[in-house]
Structure formats: structure tokens, C-alpha cells
């Protein structure tokens with residue numbers, strides 16, 4: 001069953017047509033990679049799905065219900081969260097405070113939020129010893145884990161990850177990708193935007209490649225891995 005369907009999505013910023021008729025779908029339990037060069041329109045697509053930028057035209061459905069026009073907070077309650085590009089944690093708050101903010105839209109009891117918090121510390125042990133540390137003083141990799149953990153605090157069914165490995169050391173990148181697989185194995189469906197094509201196709205079931213606002217090719221991760229269309233999509237638009 002498709003958990004997310006996007007049909008004919010257009011996103012405009014004034015005269016800039018950043019997304020031009022993107023259609024994609026994600027089945028329950030999949031990792032789907034959304035690939036493409038800088039400026040292809042990947043972030044705009046994710047941001048439109050969660051209502052952070054307006055949908056100019058098109059349909060976005062989550063388990064059959066339309067998402068267009070819903071507020072981000074409503075989407076979080078439905079079970080969709082975005083970990084935005086650039087790991088935007090609240091730099092002046094502690095690790096624990098950042099995490100607790102992630103579950104705010106659910107209006108859960110303090111007990112439930114504490115339970116979720118403990119789950120995140122199990123998933124990301126690096127955060128345990130740092131729970132009272134000011135988030136802005138964490139390393140880049142630790143901040144990315146915090147950003148992902150904060151998104152998970154609302155117990156999403158669908159997690160949108162925008163460039164989780166960007167700017168991180170190779171060893172940390174490996175850890176992040178391992179965690180992405182572990183999240184999928186725990187039942188979370190994932191739409192993964194990445195620059196790291198090879199690693200994305202290793203963990204993804206399927207992928208879509210964007211260039212200049214449109215999907216230029218799509219297929220199983222295996223087929224895409226051996227496709228020259230990916231190279232073209234990157235080289236053609238640098």
C-alpha cells in the first residue's frame with residue numbers, strides 16, 4: 001500500500017519554478033531515495049510535502065488523505081516528520097530540551113514523552129552522556145543525530161530526511177546510514193534526500209532522480225546503480 005503519493009507537484013518561489021510536475025509514491029516500509037544535483041528541487045519537494053512551502057499545483061496524499069494546506073503541526077500528528085537540511089537544532093537549548101520539543105505537537109503526557117526520550121537514548125547512545133549539554137556545542141555528527149532523534153520523538157510513520165550525511169566525516173556517515181536502515185527495520189518508512197548516491201542506493205529499495213525541477217529517471221536501487229542516467233542528471237546541471 002502506498003503511504004505517500006505525490007502527483008504533479010509544482011513549487012514556485014516568485015518567478016522561480018523550483019519543482020515542475022513531480023510525481024512519486026512510497027510504499028509502506030520502504031526506503032526511497034530522492035537524488036539529484038544541487039538546485040534540482042529536492043528540498044522544495046520535501047518542504048512542500050510537509051507544508052513548509054506552498055504547493056502551487058498538484059496533489060499530496062498520505063494513506064489516501066490529502067495533505068495540501070495542512071499545517072506542519074497537523075502533519076506531525078498524522079505521523080509525518082521532516083529532518084531538515086542543515087541539522088537545525090536549537091543551539092542554546094540542551095540535548096534533552098531539544099528532544100522534548102520534538103514531541104510537543106503530540107500533546108502527550110509527561111510520562112509518554114519521557115518514555116520516548118529514553119527510546120531515543122537507546123537508539124542514539126552518544127546522546128545519553130550529553131543529555132544536559134548545550135546542543136550548539138555538539139559536533140556536526142552529534143547534532144545530526146540529535147536532529148534525527150528529535151524528529152523521531154513524535155513517533156512518525158513516515159520520516160523525510162534531507163541530506164543527513166552532508167558535511168559529516170566518513171565514519172559518522174556510516175553510522176547515520178546504519179541508523180537509517182535500523183529505523184526502516186523498526187517500521188518507519190523513509191524518503192531520503194542525499195548527495196551520497198552510492199550509499200543511498202545501497203540502503204534504498206527504490207529511487208527517483210531529479211534534475212531542474214523534474215523527475216528524470218526512477219527505478220529500483222539496483223537498476224539506478226547501474227544506470228548512466230544518474231551521471232547525466234548530475235553532470236548536466238552543475
Ligand SMILES: Nc1ncnc2c1ncn2[C@@H]1O[C@H](COP(=O)(O)OP(=O)(O)O)[C@@H](O)[C@H]1O
Nearest residue numbers: 013016018036037038039040041042043044045
Ligand atoms: N526560498 C527560495 N526562494 C527562491 N528560490 C529558491 C528558494 N529555495 C530554493 N530556491 C531555488 O529553487 C531551486 C531548487 O532548490 P532546492 O529545492 O533547494 O534544490 P535541492 O534541494 O535539490 O538542492 C533552486 O534553483 C533554488 O535556487
Ligand SMILES: [Mg+2]
Nearest residue numbers: 042043044085
Ligand atoms: Mg536541498
